[in-house]
Amino acid sequence: MKTKVLDFFRLTCLVLVIFPVSIQSCKPEHKEKKSVPEVADPADAIIKNIRVPEFPDTDFNITDFGAIGDGTTLNTDAFKKAIAACNEAGGGKVIVPSGKFLTGPIHLKSNVNLHTLSGAVILFSKNPEDYLPVVHTSYEGVELMNYSPLIYAYGQENIAVTGKGVFDGQAGKTNWWPWCGSERYGYQEGQPHQRDDKNLPRLRKMNKEGTPVSERIFGKGHQLRPTFFEPFECKNVLVQGVTFTNAPFWVMHPIKSEHVTVDGVTVSSHGPNNDGCDPEYSKNVHIKNCIFDTGDDCIAIKSGRNEDGRRVNIPSENIVVEDCEMKDGHGGVVMGSEISAGVRNVYVRNCVMDSPNLDRAIRIKTNTLRGGFVENVFVENIKVGQVKEATLKINTHYAIYDAQEGNYIPEIRNIYLKNITVENSGKYGVLIRGRKEAKVEKIILENVTITRADSVMSVKDSEPVKFLNVTINGEKMKEE
Structure with missing residues (x-):
């Protein structure tokens, strides 16, 4: 039964x-x-319906447009010209050959596959002014006009970044990272940083007051870092085979996009807020065969922060993560914390999560300012070596710098973990903090074995967790 x-x-x-x-x-x-x-399997149905872009068999080598791979010549114009020519010809591949190509932001256009050959290294400029003029982008779930993402596409269809090349954002303790305000990442007392009044507090105020996005102008004179790869309102997106490293901020950020495939990508980036892949307001997303070794969440599914999320009101849904490896990070697969429009239908299967520096395997985080909902999350066939805090953590009291309490009660339901083995779950097997006003509902664990956890579980303001053939610390959990 x-x-x-x-x-x-x-x-x-x-x-x-x-x-x-x-x-x-x-x-x-x-x-x-x-x-x-x-x-x-519903996950298979989602994958079957995702449209993966295809491109004409026509090549446009960036060296034919003046690019020089010496690591010092700025090739922004060469990339721009090659992409424009490819787009105007009806599409194809923009080829980046072996070499070190320094550039400012790369803006993709429809029907263009930015294809990197073995030995290709794309080095992004360390000069913030090279990422101007400002473009329509987003920062921690709030839309604004800011520095261009390093690779950016706005309102395009059939785009790709593929091959064996390395995209090096060149962010570090002397540029981009100090703006987070942490000495760990190079910040020095007295320097401007993102929590100054002119930066995040100003953006948060604009969000709360509903200031039009076109008037939320940041960029020069402000310290809000750009994302690495951001398709914004795009359809049919492919990222395949490449490596991202040294990101200023979030690495892959498909926002308001549909039919996104991330395949065989390596993210090795340990800077502040260096999330690996953050689908936001996005639908029909397939993340597979990837390696995530990050300074923040490996994968974080989002849907806007506070008023902006409720204004946009596009849930992130129909997302499949499979055959991936999660190493360092705050969480393996995470939903939140910018989650005000909600998340549904997430499938995680056949992944390995293992690192002394991985905090949790599966995590849901929100609060009563964010609100939102998370429903229908299926996690199957996962092998966890070790995590620091918990195999499953659900927290509706999430906050970093200060208390974040409001009138938007989160709703979390239908979270199902099956066929999971965990060697060391850290502090807890299961950690849940719900709300009395809306308890967490329908949490089911089936065929789960956690060899070691300091505490079996800590659950507050939740329906009882349902255990079906679950063993934690050698003890068979009671089935109801």
């Missing part, structure tokens, strides 16, 4: 993925009980 209940749960989610209609409108013709059928 328990298996049938879980199969029905998965079948319902599959129906909602393919046919997003209210199930309340479907009334049975009679009350005869029928066996639950074998269901297709």
Whole structure:
């Protein structure tokens, strides 16, 4: 019976993925009980529906447009000309050959595949002024006009970044990173940083007051770092095979985008807020075969911060993460904390998470200023070596610098972990902090073995966690 209940749960989610209609409108013709059928994996249905871009077999080598791979010549114009020519010709590959190519921001256009050959290293300028004029972008879940992302596409279709090359943001303790305000990353007392009144407090105020995005102008004279790769309102996006390192801020940030595939990418970047991949307001996303070794969350699914998230009101949904390796980071797969428009239908399977510097495996974080919802999260066939705090952490009281309490009660439901093995879960096996006003609902663990945890679990303001064949610290958990 328990298996049938879980199969029905998965079948319902599959129906909602393919046919997003209210199930309340479907009334049975009679009350005869029928066996639950074998269901297709909803994750496979999502993957099948994702459109991966294809490109004409036409090449545009950046060296034919004046690029010089000596590591010192600035090649921004050569990249721009090659991409424009490729786009105007109907599409193809912009080829980056072996060499070290210094450049400012790269702006992709429709039907262009920026393809890097083995030995290609793209070095991004350390000069913030090279990332002007400002463009429509986002910072921690709030839209604004700011420095251009290092690789940027706005409103484009069929774009890609592929190959065997390395994209080096060249961020470090002498540029970009000190703006976070931490001595660990090179900040020195008296330097401007992101928490100065002219920076994040000003942006937060604009968010709260509903200032039009076109009037939220930052960039020069401000200290809000750009993302590395950001497709903004794009469709059919592919990132494949490449390596990202030394990012100023978040690494891959598809925002308001659909049909995104991230395949075989390596993120090795340990700067402040160096999240690996942050889909935001995005739908139909497939992240596979990747390695994440990061200074923050490996993968963090987001949907806007506070008023901005409620204004945009686009949930992130239909996201599949599979066959990935998570090393250092604050969390393996995370939902939040910028989550005000909600997240649903997330599938994580066949991943390995293991590092003494990985804090949690699966994490959901929000508060009553962010609000939002998280529902229908399925985590299956995961091998966890060690994490610091918990295999599963759900926190609706999340805050960093100060208390963040408001009137938007988060809703979290339908979180299902199956076939998980954990050697060392750190402080807790399961850690949940819900709200009395809206308890966390329907948390199910099935076929989970946690060999070691300092404490089995700590759960407050949640429905009882349902255990099905779960062992923690050698003790079989009671099934209800």
